[in-house]
Amino acid sequence: MILTKTGVEKIRAELGNIPLFDSSLKTLKEEVDAEIALGIDTPIPKDYSGGYTHVRHKKNWIVLQKAGVLYQILDDEKYAKYVKDMLMQYEELYKTLPLHPKTKSYARGKLFWQCLNDANWLVYVSQAYDCIYDYLTKKERKKLEKNLFRPFADHISVESPQFYQRVHNHSTWGNAAVGMIGLVMDDQALIDRAMYGIKGVNLDKTAKDDDGGFLNKDGRAGFLANIEAPFSPDGYYNEGPYYQRYAMYPFLVFATALNNVRPETKIFEYKDGVLLKSINALLNLTDANGNFYPLNDGQKGMSLYNNALVTAVNISYHYGSQDKGLLSIAKEQGRVLLDDSGVAVAIDLRDGKEQPFDKKSINLSDGANGQQGGVGILRNDELELVFKYTSQGSSHGHYDKLSFSLYDELGEVLQDYGLARFVNIEQKGGGNYLKENKTWAKQTVAHNTLVQNETSHFLGKYEIGSQHHSELYFFDNQNDSLQIISAKEKNAYPGTEMHRTMALIKDADFEKPLVLDILKIISEKENQYDLPFYYFGQLITTNFEFTTPKTLKTLGEKNGYQHLWLEAEGKANEGNTQFSWLNNRRFYTITAATNPSDEIHLVRIGANDPEFNLRRDAGFMLRRKNAQNTTFVATMEAHGSYSPVSESAVNASSNIASLKVVLDAEDYTAITISGKSGGNRLFIIANTNASKEARHQLKINGKEYTWVGPYHYNQIK
Structure with missing residues (x-):
């Protein structure tokens, strides 16, 4: 979905000759190797954000995605085995899980206290599954899909419509999660559910989310609706830059997956190319030090050095206009994605093509x-x-x-x-x-x-x-x-x-x-x-x-x-x-x-x-x-x-x-x-x-x- 076969071939051919990509790969490899040495831990969920079980499962989704990438780039079986072993452990765990014991959320997950974090997990883990798909046997894939991935996707969508069936950054994560695992599994029903929402679902008109906001009642939901409604033609996201930064990762990785697997969707052209246009808007919503203006609910200190912005800059450069000003931001960020877009950025930085990113009124x-x-x-x-x-x-x-x-x-x-x-x-x-x-x-x-x-x-x-x-x-x-x-x-x-x-x-x-x-x-x-x-x-x-x-x-x-x-x-x-x-x-x-x-x-x-x-x-x-x-x-x-x-x-x-x-x-x-x-x-x-x-x-x-x-x-x- 994200790493293409052509992209992997190009990366392997260029390794050792693209400094920013090489250093990014070295850092990531050290991180994943350290996690492998620690062993696999998939604890019974019990905590809110910041608690051990929450942090551990969050760490797992990140390491799984990175290990899958390392397997593709380095062709080292130990990374595929690590991903497989952890996924099998999650398969054993998930089929036994009730709703999360913490009851504060309007939509409880199973691994996490809210469906939002469950969706985070599936967005990343679907990429890991994609990377080792051919490493697994048909029987192993069937087991994972039947007992883990399809029930997981169903829970955050049809079983949690108050989370999934609306226009909000939460739902964007849910749409991307269901759609990406659907692409890996080649499940058209899941892909359609991701793109257009759940058919025939009526929400309680008095239902509210955790922040007091009313849910979407007009029947429009799904990934396309979440592109159409919140983004202005200039690329401004109505929740503000803090949540735009948060939502850009699922927007862009799912769009990249659709672009690579289902190019007929022309997703990067949708609504006059607003997804790629929004990255320029987002970068303009930072101060001289790269921190986002805290409009609406925004935590101060969130900046363009966040991983989501590395994703945004790399994808915008590779799939967008190749704006050389983006290269200077990538250089400041000091790392690139280990995929087709990241290698494109690293090569052009190596070749001295960067220009300043000029922020004006x-x-x-x-x-x-x-x-x-x-x-x-x-x-x-x-x-x-x-x-x-x-x-x-x-x-x-x-x-x-x-x-x-x-x-x-x-x-x-x-x-x-x-x-x-x-x-x-x-x-x-x-x-x-x-x-x-x-x-x-x-x-x-x-x-x-x-x-x-x-x-x-x-x-x-x-x-x-x-x-x-x-x-x-x-x-x-x-x-x-x-x-x-x-x-x-x-x-x-x-x-x-x-x-x-x-x-x-x-x-x-x-x-x-x-x-x-x-x-x-x-x-x-x-x-x-x-x-x-x-x-x-x-x-x-x-x-x-x-x-x-x-x-x-x-x-x-x-x-x-x-x-x-x-x-x-x-x-x-x-x-x-x-x-x-x-x-x-x-x-x-x-x-x-x-x-x-x-x-x-x-x-x-x-x-x-x-x-x-x-x-x-x-x-x-x-x-x-x-x-x-x-x-x-x-x-x-x-x-x-x-x-x-x-x-x-x-x-x-x-x-x-x-x-x-x-x-x-x-x-x-x-x-x-x-x-x-x-x-x-x-x-x-x-x-x-x-x-x-x-x-x-x-x-x-x-x-x-x-x-x-x-x-x-x-x-x-």
Whole structure:
């Protein structure tokens, strides 16, 4: 399926002459040889994620796949025998197993506490079986297929429709597992079940998965449905990059198997080649250090060095456009797959064909037709601004319309919290999602976006949020000095419209590109508006006075506010409020246009968290009470540095002298930014006409301004 006969011949002919492939093979051989020396262990299942039996069976599926590959490449019978012996041990075990004793999952497996991990096992083990298929006798194959593989495939599909029969990353693993073992066994019924789902299955409309997301009710399921619905035409996966990375392995290995065994499916051309296109999108959803942006449920630190991304890069290069930029990523990853795609990458790296993978500003649409919002990434001079205006993102979505996060080459500057989970750490909730994921991480106040009346977007309810998405107003990345994105959200709070515009402006008067943030709110009634900014590091200075309480109290009682300690509070200034901090030896400043009635809250995550499941991160929050139609305007700048060796601070103060809203009307909002080193800048956005061809004429403080397009920016006297 994955290793073809032609591919094996090519690999054997090139061995010893392809450095990255050779080193990858050496590492893998050492790993498998060590496991063979330890002996085979297939324990009775009893643990959640992180427990011994879970980890052992997970290790087994990995080693089985690798041992099968070694048998094909090295033609050493000891690897085939090892795979055979372990499979026979699993055959003896599996036919005796009831459902897993842990009952927390909505769909229990047999080897593992959830069907998802059973599907993981079968995706890998089907490859091992394929590699030693001709080594086994017909009688041995019949025994394995009758007592292990077919019952295994049936359990995760027809016996677990609530797991299998929907559109979700879980189901993708299930589809791939059933389809791949079907390809090895040449079982058309299993292949059809994988591609199109189970026929005639009706799910309980109230059924929910572990994360509270409703299951698929429209009857569409199977591998093709899981390609059609979650991926936008740009290749963005609606659950977010963390789960896209997780789902890419089954998507791509099953697609490769179909391409090799059933080429008539033309699977890599399906939906305009979106599977291969999605890899480029996924790579663009990483920061300067290769870490994925933690949009929706995403664990921080997951990066392009993950094995799934090695698979993605190799397969994309070999079966896709042979983009030479992918070779530079493969080189960074330091290893390749031991198959047809891996040898192709290794040969071209050896031959010096690599080019840099250039990540630029990009806008990725969301939704099957690309019409359900999206994610915009503005990049300039090692600064990266991530702007989220997506659909809900399935059950893994967070309630954070028009939120943003900011990065530089040192890491996070203004953060998205990510998920509340310690993946595969048994001591923390069995390695599963913690209750704080719902009470904090998914709530709107956990993100850098607007909160109205201390209530989350869509009331924090999936069934409401899944019906709506934000709308792109415009995106412009054509000017190297000014890149901009703007979007509107009309449904998060009924009767309130939010319109947020964020720009990355490169200006010689500023050390790094300047971020401009304009959040315009129009509402049918007066509300309280909170706008938090979550940062890392140490507060350095403010230009407002604040008081610190002797006894800590929470900022609120629900919707995430119960998890925020109020560490200090004060009143904003007339004109501008500034807040500066130091992190990673660099200074940062937020400057906000404020009035004296605005409140400032300095907060810290961690209240009502008796098991210390949450990080103790800090935030700076602007609060505006009794406001109906209003506009928040702020800038963010990175500047200077501090050396603990020389004990010197360089450019430690903001370079902004003033930030003013000089016009705020229904049709236009105008901002002036004045630098301490001189120079004034005027930014105008047309709030009701985003046409690139529209001509505008506007008088501000007695001066006429004319321009074409949705915004105007220039230096003014």
